[in-house]
Amino acid sequence: MEMRAVYAECLAKLMEADRHVCVLDADLAKASGTRSLYERFPKQTFDCGVAEQNMASIAAGLSSYGFKPWIESFTPFATRRICDQIAISISYAKQNVKIVGTDPGISAELNGGTHMSMEDIGVVRSIPGLVIFEPVDEVQLRAAMPVLNAYEGPLYMRLFRKELPKVFPEDYQFDLFKADTLRTGRDLSIFVSGFLTRDALEAAEALATEGVDAEVVNVHTLKPVDRETVVASARKTGAVLTVENHNVIGGLRSAILETLAEEKLPVCGVGVPDRFGEVGKLPYLRGVMGLTVENIVETAKRAVSIK
Amino acid sequence: MTDIKEVCKDIRCDVLSCIGHLGVGHIGGCLSLVETLAVLYFEEMKIDPAEPKKAGRDRLICSKGHAGPAVYAALANRGYFDKAELLTLNQGGTHLPSHCDMNLTTGIDMTTGSLGQGFSCAVGAALGSKLEGDGATIYAIIGDGESQEGQIWEAAMFAAAKELDNLIAFTDYNKLQIDDAVAKVNDIAPLAEKWAAFGWNVVDVEDGNDVDQVRAAVKHAKLGLGGGKPTMVILNTKKGCGVRWIEDLGAANHNTNLSEEQARAAIAEVRGEG
Numbered sequence: 010m011e012m013r014a015v016y017a018e019c020l021a022k023l024m025e026a027d028r029h030v031c032v033l034d035a036d037l038a039k040a041s042g043t044r045s046l047y048e049r050f051p052k053q054t055f056d057c058g059v060a061e062q063n064m065a066s067i068a069a070g071l072s073s074y075g076f077k078p079w080i081e082s083f084t085p086f087a088t089r090r091i092c093d094q095i096a097i098s099i100s101y102a103k104q105n106v107k108i109v110g111t112d113p114g115i116s117a118e119l120n121g122g123t124h125m126s127m128e129d130i131g132v133v134r135s136i137p138g139l140v141i142f143e144p145v146d147e148v149q150l151r152a153a154m155p156v157l158n159a160y161e162g163p164l165y166m167r168l169f170r171k172e173l174p175k176v177f178p179e180d181y182q183f184d185l186f187k188a189d190t191l192r193t194g195r196d197l198s199i200f201v202s203g204f205l206t207r208d209a210l211e212a213a214e215a216l217a218t219e220g221v222d223a224e225v226v227n228v229h230t231l232k233p234v235d236r237e238t239v240v241a242s243a244r245k246t247g248a249v250l251t252v253e254n255h256n257v258i259g260g261l262r263s264a265i266l267e268t269l270a271e272e273k274l275p276v277c278g279v280g281v282p283d284r285f286g287e288v289g290k291l292p293y294l295r296g297v298m299g300l301t302v303e304n305i306v307e308t309a310k311r312a313v314s315i316k
Numbered sequence: 317m318t319d320i321k322e323v324c325k326d327i328r329c330d331v332l333s334c335i336g337h338l339g340v341g342h343i344g345g346c347l348s349l350v351e352t353l354a355v356l357y358f359e360e361m362k363i364d365p366a367e368p369k370k371a372g373r374d375r376l377i378c379s380k381g382h383a384g385p386a387v388y389a390a391l392a393n394r395g396y397f398d399k400a401e402l403l404t405l406n407q408g409g410t411h412l413p414s415h416c417d418m419n420l421t422t423g424i425d426m427t428t429g430s431l432g433q434g435f436s437c438a439v440g441a442a443l444g445s446k447l448e449g450d451g452a453t454i455y456a457i458i459g460d461g462e463s464q465e466g467q468i469w470e471a472a473m474f475a476a477a478k479e480l481d482n483l484i485a486f487t488d489y490n491k492l493q494i495d496d497a498v499a500k501v502n503d504i505a506p507l508a509e510k511w512a513a514f515g516w517n518v519v520d521v522e523d524g525n526d527v528d529q530v531r532a533a534v535k536h537a538k539l540g541l542g543g544g545k546p547t548m549v550i551l552n553t554k555k556g557c558g559v560r561w562i563e564d565l566g567a568a569n570h571n572t573n574l575s576e577e578q579a580r581a582a583i584a585e586v587r588g589e590g
Contacts, residue, residue: 052447055478063470066433070377070440073418073426074448093430098437102427103419 013042013111013170015147019154020079024050030158033068033080035061041081041111042170061086065094065108072104077158083117084110084167085126088133100136100163107157113143113167113203114254115286115294125286131259133165134232140164141232142185145206146176149229152183160185169204176207176227188235190242194224197313198242201252202228202261205279205300209252212305219306221313223250234264243269248316249276250309254300256281277312279305320527323354323393328558329583330389334405334412336579341406342414343562344569345459346386348490348553349378351527353390356455360534365395368423372450375425375441379434380459380488381415382571388412388421396423432465434458435485439471442483442546453541456485461493463504469514475546476515483546484537485516489524490555492567507550517547524551525558558586 020043023030031053038044038056047054057064061082068078081087087110088095099106110129112118117125133139142157142164144150150168157164176191191206192213201209206227213223224242228234243249249269253261262278269276281298295301327350335341357363361374378387385405392399397411404410411420415429426441428434438456445452458468475483487507495501504510508518517540521533530551537547556562556569559582565572574582 055443057470057474058477060470060474062432062467063436063439063474066436066467067440067443067471067474069433070426070437070442071444072440073437074441074444076444076447094433094436097427097430098433102417102437 010147011042011170011172012147012150012168015150016154016168017042017046019151021046021049023155023158024053027077028053029075030077031055031071031079033057033064033078035059035064035082035086037082040083040170041109043081061091062094065091066098068106069098069102069104072106077105079107079109081109081111083124084113084129085124088126088129088165092132095133095139095163096136100139103138104163105161106163108165110165110167111170113169114281115291115298115300116169116204116254117286118290118294119288121288122286127256127281127286128259129167130231130255131263134259134264138163139232140185140230142230143167143203144229145203145227146173148175148177148179148181149183152181153185156183156185167203173204174207176210185230186233186235188238189227189229190224190238191227192223192225194222194246196222196246197248197250197309198224198226198246199250199252199309200226200228200239200261200265202231203254205252205254208302209305212302212309215302215306216309221310223309228261231261231264234268236268239265239268240272243272243274247274248312249274250305250312251276251278251280252305253280256283258283275312275315277308279308318358320354320358323358324350324527325586326393327354327386327389328586330392330399330402331385332559332574332579332582332586334385334389334402336574336576337403338406339575340571340573341385342382342571343574344492344555345380345488345490346383347557347559347562348488348525348555349383349386349457350557351525351530352457352486352551353386355527355530355534357390357394359531361455362452365423368396372452374453374455376455377426377428377434377438377441378416378457379428379438380431380457380462381429381434383457384412384414384416387416387424391423431459431462432467435468436471438485439475439480439483442475442480443478445482446480452482454483456483458485458487460487460489460491460498460504463487464502472511472514472516479544480546481541481543484534484549485546486549486551488553489550490553492555492570494567494570496567511548515545517545519547519549521549521551524553560585
């Protein structure tokens, strides 16, 4: 099932249970998968047209009235375009707004460089009080949605729109503020977010055949980072690799580096090498940006070699 | 019955007193709004200072958040908090920051200051009120310089499209902004025509610093409640209104120094004792 379909299905349940849960779009309801909600919940859905800044502040106004708005757009327009509205109307004013950016990083594919946000997490991560979450698969998204909705405060979710292979078991128990250790290991900690989690697990298997025992931790919540899990894992293995579908500046790698700043160990990173995106399909973009299992394996070995 | 003109004097003097105590502040755009705040908070809004968060209350969102000191003076005079607190304006740890903050100040309905945003928030609150069916009227105040923000017009379009006829907005059209006259910097005229073209009722107030005219305009605007359109009241005001030398500073009165001695003299002028 596509991630956006799961997202819409989860929203429908939440909206049905609580008339204060509402959805706002900026002419991308179809792309976000929420179009069907408009017919089913006409009093809880608002298409603001191509006006993201207004959408964000309207959501804050609705929140001040006791509503629980979810606002959506493509990742660049849900973050960098409305950065000040997220900072002031939503976060500074402590409003209960959920912001969803779809098509993060290279998953924007054919929309190309203008729509391919490599910096969204970096843009919003320094806004105080904003929680940042990125799901790995539909199981985690399904488990997370009621928790995100129940969390009172501003939250940003970067959401891959299309279908993704399942990584988590159906009985997965989600904790918004707890990272998930998917594989335990002794030699290296791989901290990974989003759809690349599956690639990190594949890389760990490949590393095992070469005698490197990698631990794989899914850091689904990039702010606040689960310091306890991250530090414990890093201290145990003594070497760290971060893997993300985002610029290596400002995102997961930065968050992990900040978390481990007082630890004496290498932190290598696989991510977008501080460059803009470009048009192309996922396999091509993976290659161009180095977001491949092979590159994860090679960079992991480098991290282990310098510890 | 409250003498609203006396209330205006009190609010004006309190603005001068708290900014004078601090030594600097957004005087011009506070003084231009005094009559509107007095009419709204003392006569027209359905509010109860004893229950500042009461559901279904009318709300006022001052999107030109730098007029915070004027809003605080109005709220204090209306009984939301002790007037003595006004002198803590902008002091470290105060509940009265330069720009309106709903999480700090009793009676403030929305955090504002980053221009354009508060207006959208007001539109969101008007939508919320409609959904709740609570019969509240949402009031919003924007600045003329603020009207250069694109977000104002995004919100204007949305409010009309969604027929938010429970929303009454005001433009503090004092014709001055920080750098110069609005007409010189980036003219917003013809303002009434713009709002009408965006699908709003428009009420033009010749002198927005005349309480009788402001009261009549608000009553007229209220006739439009439920009529399918939001209403914009354009207040032709004087920036720094009430104190001659502050008025004469022109655009320089946006954020200016004010000593306690100057404040005392200005207060005497407002009281007619100067």
